[in-house]
Amino acid sequence: MAKKLMKGCEAIAEAAIQAGCRFFFGYPITPQNDIPEYMSRRMPQVGGCFLQAESELAAINMVYGAGGAGARAMTSSSSPGISLKQEGISTCAAAEVPCVIVNMMRGGPGLGNIQASQGDYFQATKGGGHGDYHCVVYAPSSIQETCDLMPKAFDTADKYRTPVIILADGLIGQMMEPVELKMNDNPTMPDKPWACQGWDPKGDRPRAVINSLYIETEVLDDLMTRLNARYDEIRKNEVMVETYKAEGAEFMLCAYGTVARVCKAAVRILAEKGVKCGLVRPITLWPFPSKEVHDVIAQDSVQGALTVEISNGQMVEDIRLAVNGEKPVEFMGKGGSIIPTAEEIAERVMKIMRRA
């Protein structure tokens, strides 16, 4: 398919359909309304189902029902709505129900604002809901990358029977960019014998029970051991990271999502000033690319690093853990959806380097 100018939310919705998603349950909230609106137009055309739920809670529980019935199911929302969905996300994680959740992050806490933000990093990567679980978290930095990640998100969800979060900031959803969608009329769908679909007592398949209640300690521990082994597999296989001009750099920027693109512009500004600055951009926020982040920042040529976020500092904690004190890591960022310019970032880097 030729490149087409598309709004982020609509491109993401179409990419989900091309990835075989046929069940979408959502609830209106800005700035992601174009996703449910697009789904409401497209799902009937592809024999799928769009349903506007009565609440975020109902939407994620419909996803639980549809995902538990074996379908590729998805919901989308923005920060306050994602908070409401946490009960269901925790349930999906425990009951091993694959599903995809898109969060077009807006400013918080509380109702916050409706501008782009990265304030939900902790919520997405450290659990979000109650209990000892993880979601795989993808953080795209362009509309094209978001579209490319959608089939991967559904595949990963199915492969590991886990919820997967697309953590994008509101800018990704609201801006328009040229994208090339991989059209796929017949996406491969894995067999899901564990799903609720009606049970034949005379058949080979055991009766399906989609459940998150394990009242006996040993039985719950069995589940947690199984989940933990799966999380180790995910850590081993699914880490995604981009490095940009990192080799032999004097200084490293760290950022994800839209901010990483601003950082790339800062890298180019710094190059013009004769500063060899690189960028490391985690694409999976969980599993976090700790080794890759460590290796580029801890290289001998690097004096220090600066993490830039549209928040008061969340991912910077994981960057510091990865670097483990081997190099100084500073933070630049603000809450309230204020995005630093490339010039401001370059100036901050120059200031740090002069100080050193």
Added chain:
Amino acid sequence: MAVVFQKTPVLTDVPFHYCPGCGHGIVHRLVAEVIEELGIQEKSAGVAPVGCAVFMYNYMNVDMYEAAHGRAPAVATGFKRVHPDKYIFTYQGDGDLASIGTAEIVHAAHRGEKITTIFINNAIYGMTGGQMAPTTLVGQVTTTSPYGRQKEHCGEPIRIAEMLSTINGSAYIARCALNNAANIRKTKAAIKKAFQCQIEGKGFSLVEVLSPCPTNWGKSPAEAMDWLQDNMIPYYPLGTFKEV
């Protein structure tokens, strides 16, 4: 020798965990028998609630979900949209359905969702130890209404069957009770009608069942049946409230 009674194969062999005199065991059996009699075991699935019936997935020989508190109708909606040719029921108590899950049940009915809900009304939270429910009667003593429920303080009990019968998407709404054999037979007939309503694709169906909770009512099983008859039925009249 002729077999005159046999446990339905739609129930597993796992022993029920319910207290003596509890109504859940009776209703589980009725639901299972109805599924057997309608010949839909292989095409059916159920959603267990949070509450005393939380382990229902161990007792029913059909594919089962366990839902978070109150969310069973949303989960059933997800299943039904994926498998419109299959049949799904939710089984929910009064804390689950009439308190934390009111949005889900009202909107499932409102959409005319082709699911069947079995709603157990025992006027109390059972599993958590006898707290006040929205269905608790005025004056009834519970662990969170130790002076008896006062309507000035927390309102009067909610009548779910009447409320849902006002919604266009509801196709069959009935209230039954377990206080005697005749009413148990009527309960089974209502449950069957509710499933038939789903099979015929008419819309949302719900059977509210007035059910005893001797443990949390502080009564013997026999006293509990009398209390249900004397106190619950006058406030919660039995009958069919909607049938299309």
